[in-house]
Amino acid sequence: MSELKAVVIGCGGHAQSHLRMIDKEPRLRLLGVAEIDAIRREKTQVEWQVEGFADYRLMLDACKPDFVVVATMPGHLKAIVIDCLERGLHTTVEKAPGMDSGETRSMAAVAAQSAGKAMVSFNRRYFPHILALRQMVASRGGAVHCAATYNKPLSPPMGTPTWDRIAPDPVICDAIHHVDLLRWLAGSGTRAAMPVEVYAQVHDGVEQGAHRHSALVRFDTGACGVLMSHYGVGARIQRAEVHADDFSAYLELTGALPVAEIYQVANESELVLDLQAVGGADFDETRHFVDCILADKQPWSTLDDAVHTMRLCEAIRYGHRGPLTE
Numbered sequence: 001m002s003e004l005k006a007v008v009i010g011c012g013g014h015a016q017s018h019l020r021m022i023d024k025e026p027r028l029r030l031l032g033v034a035e036i037d038a039i040r041r042e043k044t045q046v047e048w049q050v051e052g053f054a055d056y057r058l059m060l061d062a063c064k065p066d067f068v069v070v071a072t073m074p075g076h077l078k079a080i081v082i083d084c085l086e087r088g089l090h091t092t093v094e095k096a097p098g099m100d101s102g103e104t105r106s107m108a109a110v111a112a113q114s115a116g117k118a119m120v121s122f123n124r125r126y127f128p129h130i131l132a133l134r135q136m137v138a139s140r141g142g143a144v145h146c147a148a149t150y151n152k153p154l155s156p157p158m159g160t161p162t163w164d165r166i167a168p169d170p171v172i173c174d175a176i177h178h179v180d181l182l183r184w185l186a187g188s189g190t191r192a193a194m195p196v197e198v199y200a201q202v203h204d205g206v207e208q209g210a211h212r213h214s215a216l217v218r219f220d221t222g223a224c225g226v227l228m229s230h231y232g233v234g235a236r237i238q239r240a241e242v243h244a245d246d247f248s249a250y251l252e253l254t255g256a257l258p259v260a261e262i263y264q265v266a267n268e269s270e271l272v273l274d275l276q277a278v279g280g281a282d283f284d285e286t287r288h289f290v291d292c293i294l295a296d297k298q299p300w301s302t303l304d305d306a307v308h309t310m311r312l313c314e315a316i317r318y319g320h321r322g323p324l325t326e
């Protein structure tokens with residue numbers, strides 16, 4: 001079995017889930033971690049029994065990895081991702097992929113010239129429950145409507161001036177997961193639907209970070225999508241729904257494991273999500289990226305494709321009303 005050498009840049013809270021995914025992927029071997037904060041670096045180094053580096057460039061020189069996860073905040077991603085891609089390394093880019101869609105485009109332009117592939121970590125696309133549900137929807141002629149809710153209580157420093165230079169506004173930095181999920185549920189196969197029209201209402205609260213959005217999106221597939229994302233409300237709730245002819249599914253995504261409620265007008269016996277058909281209950285973004293690298297295929301969430309999700313987030317944040325043009 002081929003084995004790829006992996007490293008992680010940025011050892012904050014979310015890097016831990018990448019480290020766990022690398023650990024459970026037999027085709028990856030973790031060789032090093034880079035972190036500028038000494039306490040986080042040492043903790044990660046000890047926990048995962050690998051070499052730690054303060055300067056990620058020294059790690060890339062020393063470890064000669066094939067596979068790099070860049071898990072810094074969005075404001076720190078671009079220079080590091082471009083450096084990795086210019087070195088020809090396969091690179092996982094955390095969400096949001098940059099501070100704005102212009103940064104995503106710059107990274108995508110470098111990826112287009114690189115021997116390495118780039119995958120944006122839109123992890124909802126790789127949830128087995130979501131993949132199995134998409135198959136059910138596709139077999140019924142595709143989505144006619146989808147909706148996503150992404151709510152949180154105030155989560156400082158998100159949405160406050162403290163984060164101005166390291167993260168875009170919450171709907172771009174964080175609720176992007178469910179903006180992208182709308183594109184994914186409205187699309188089919190390896191393709192996410194393209195937004196062609198957006199009617200967004202922004203109704204922020206008075207508290208810093210109380211960003212609130214209700215948006216209607218029309219996709220090129222003919223499906224309609226609705227996003228409701230409100231910060232500074234009662235609880236962290238993440239839900240989605242997707243409907244096809246005579247078929248409806250409601251997804252509860254707040255907890256660690258998705259829960260799906262599925263309804264159709266006839267043949268109730270068919271309504272079981274077939275996780276085996278989409279790679280099994282253990283399938284995740286890391287496994288998909290390794291599959292793509294070894295098969296020389298592009299991942300489902302490329303930087304090029306992520307530009308469209310970023311532009312949709314921006315349209316929602318800035319209250320766009322009308323067609324979305326290039």
Ligand SMILES: NC(=O)c1ccc[n+]([C@@H]2O[C@H](COP(=O)([O-])OP(=O)(O)OC[C@H]3O[C@@H](n4cnc5c(N)ncnc54)[C@H](O)[C@@H]3O)[C@@H](O)[C@H]2O)c1
Nearest residue numbers: 010011012013014015034035036071072073074076094095
């Ligand atoms: N996919 C998800 O479900 C999910 C969940 C949480 C966070 N995230 C994303 O993950 C990213 C990281 O979030 P977090 O909560 O772990 O942030 P964090 O601030 O806890 O971690 C980022 C780390 O990167 C380090 N860093 C910055 N520049 C560096 C450099 N040049 N070299 C080495 N290390 C460097 C920082 O010191 C910090 O420890 C963000 O983009 C966030 O949006 C994704």
